[in-house]
């Protein structure tokens with residue numbers, strides 16, 4: 001798996017993940033995007049989408 005820092009990861013995935021959305025490596029590693037030693041994205045955290053969808057469902061049924 002390629003290793004990218006959060007900035008490069010967002011560019012590649014065309015997303016706007018924040019540090020809270022992703023799991024970053026504990027130690028800096030070489031990013032394959034910008035070539036700098038940064039903490040790289042090792043995974044995504046599960047977002048709490050349930051809360052939002054539950055709310056929109058409520059308003060829909062009204």
Ligand SMILES: [Zn+2]
Pocket residue numbers: 004005006007008009031032033034035036038
């Ligand atoms: Zn990078």
